[in-house]
Amino acid sequence: MDIPELPRRLYTLGEEPEPQHSISYHSDNNRLHAALKGALTEKEFEELKESRLGVFIKFKEQGFGWASRLVHHMLCLKLDIKKKYEMWCLVGPEPLRFSLLEFEMITGLNCEYIEDLDTPKCDVTPEMVSFWGMMGVHLEAGPTTDQIIDALKRCGDWSTEDRKRLAYLSIFTGFIEGRKFSTATRATLARLVMDLERFENYPWGRVSFKVLMDSLWNKEITGCYTVDGFIQVLQVWAYTALPGMGASIGSPRLNSSLPPPPPILAYDGSRGRRFMKAAILSQTRVINFVEKDISEMWPKWDSEVEDVPAENIIKVMYDRRPWKWTMDCWEVTGTKTKFVTPSKRAKEMVVVEVEEEEEDNQRPRKKARKEAPKEARKEAPKEAREEAREEAREPTPQKDQPTLQTNHPTPQTRQRTPQKAKPTPQAKETGVSNKQPTPQAKETGVSNKQPTPTPQTQPTPQKAKPTPQKAKPTPQKKQPSPQTKQPSPLPKERLLPEDTADEAISVYKILPEDKADGVTSKEIVPLTSTDQPSFASNDQQPSFASNDQQPSFASTDPSVPVSEPSLVVLDKTAPTASVRARSERTKKPAPTQISPYTAERKKLLRVGKYNPFPSLNSRKLKELADWLKTDPDYYTKLEDKPRTSPTWWYHKLRTPKAWLEDVHMDAWMNVLRQRYQENPQAFRSERMCFLDHNFSHSWRDQYLFFKASAPDHKGLGRMLPSGASLFYDGSMPSFCQSNKKWGEDIDDIYAPVNLNNKHWVAIWISIPKRHIVVWDSIPSSSVPEAWDEIMEPFLEMVPYMLVECAATEEERGKYGLERYTYERLLKDVPTANNGDCGVYALKYIECHALGVPFSAKDFARSNAKTMRDNMAVVIWTELVDQHLKNNEDGGMFVGMYD
Structure with missing residues (x-):
């Protein structure tokens, strides 16, 4: 019997894109969970775990192991369907479905249908205005994860009801929305927290599923990509749909409690295996979908479209029981073209084959030259x-x-x-x-x-x-003579x-x-x-x-x-x-030369070091002020300005004793990186690199994973932080990439370090000396005993990565796994006022990279305002609007490598 029309594969069989990097995600935030647990009493925390949303807290506490490769390969096996809130994956000949029914079965959350799911009606009350003000959030916006963390640290004197609201918003921002930590959530949904009973009974399972599927819809998975929402549920879905895989690598939990917990709490997870794709395709026992009455198999959505080929999969299995799928049921070719990695594409472009054409054809200029x-x-x-x-x-x-x-x-x-x-x-x-x-x-x-x-009129020569x-033929019109005929x-x-x-x-x-x-x-x-x-x-x-x-x-x-x-x-x-x-x-001068080469002088005139403390350009500063007046939020109160507003950005940068955000630190590091790329002779060495805050933040945040991973017999095989290899080969930061490898092309590494959002310091890592120097503008900000713990991630992982990434045994022996040393310089290091530590940390890096000594006169505290204004003018002039964009590398540092 002929089968009806079925959907095609998304990628041709055997040409699925390989994982380039780990999938980035924003749920499962360690900082958020630690702040939440510290803000609530033990009784309040247990009540939160037993609530209808407590499954997220239980999931976090069980320490689930994320397997990015497993999820990536499942996404590569997708079928090309029109339905947005449904996903089919083809494992061998067997189709596996991930829909709201499977999500509800796995999580146990409320997934019932209601109208206006994303825009429920909620009136603004004085109590809401007061609570939003206590959190420090604009009334027209939802809280960000960072704002929730800050509020959790100072909610000790809040009422029990307000702390409970804050706890629910922690789950909402950290798991249900699961967006970037600095991205505001939807205010229409966050306002529901003012009615605790309504908030608890709201269909948050449907909301969470919708956020996840919206993020996955038409997602380009051929490179590095980020998924919003509770993405870990896809890994558990793979364990349940492929029971053999769940039993072998899912680390199922032994739980004899009644009733049994939902599948989301039944597995400890793992990082998976190296040949994950082969392990997936080798599975023969599958559970295609959650079976219900045929009329209930397609959950209701307001904006869902009809997709007959996708619906035919279920209809065939219901109408023709028992049905056996074979490879002949599916087309081999996919709807997307084959993906070629950039490295392979570069190799293919090296060989250029020039085909011969007919003599009367006009060939392009480049082809004619060849x-x-x-x-x-x-x-x-x-x-x-x-x-x-x-x-x-x-x-x-x-x-x-x-x-x-x-x-x-x-x-x-x-x-x-x-x-x-x-x-x-x-x-x-x-x-x-x-x-x-x-x-x-x-x-x-x-x-x-x-x-x-x-002709008599002289034409323009061509x-x-x-x-x-x-x-x-020449474009001029000529009168042929009898001789030429x-x-x-x-x-x-x-x-x-x-x-x-x-x-x-x-x-x-x-x-x-x-x-x-x-x-x-x-x-x-x-x-x-x-x-x-x-x-x-x-x-x-x-x-x-x-x-x-x-x-x-x-x-x-x-x-x-x-x-x-x-x-x-x-x-x-x-x-x-x-x-x-x-x-x-x-012979013409290079961009780094003042004048061309002259045979008389027998030498190149190179650009000298520039002054890191120039006099303030008042004219440029006025132009910046005039430009800021064009900002729509110029007349908005500072506390109400969005973080994307240029006036907020430059106000924070220019205000004395104001804390510099990560974006400000990254902007100045981009300036140094751009100057170094354009004129490396101005700096003291041509073997250095400048990293942004992502480096120090990710290495300190994920050091526990490195420490907990067991090495092999050679001392290798441990888990490095996300993006570690990209820092190593110079691919990151992506702005003004150096593409130089540590140790091989780089000797000196500069980076700012954020200490718990309270203090900025600068570090200089010397690979040849196996030593790290710390410059601290406010030595009294931390106790000396804490510095061993602060510097431990860099002292341990920098030498390890050099050995791990070395190409030969000789190079590995050259670098060695021995721990680096460090010193926190206090002598001859100018100190700053509270709040100016970020400015001083950046200037420490700039001066040392230029070979300019730290002058007490230049670093005088009275000059802090001038330094800030100069930095604002330089950033505005040299980076244009690049600094106002989100750091495109930020999504790389929230997940872990497989």
């Missing part, structure tokens, strides 16, 4: 070569030649041209350049074709475009313009060595000035200066100076080429 050497190597007729050599041996009189004005001789001068000069049959077509002669030119080619008259087959037995010639001269020189160099096609070195002879006729200007019309001068088209004397840089390259049917010699190159 084919010129190929055409010149063809064998020339023997008679043409002999005649060319005889012509070259004839002596040619030397005469002074005036400047060539144009390549269109008049009829009068054409009649005065000697007719006894017999042109060589080697060339098909010859042209002369319409440019003024340059002193650098060595040789010149001239035309042996009968010239044609031109360059002939190079085509290897035949000459392109006569058929000529001579082949046509072609002019190669000056800008392709360097390409044609390669023909001149290749042909003497490549004699396999019968072309000898004597047959490739450059033209000299003796071969060029003299022209004189008469009423803006060119003419020959002498009647008895006969141009020669091949000369063996290369020492004669030349005044015209044009050259002759023969057409496809006449392979021999006459080209000028390479002109002497004019």
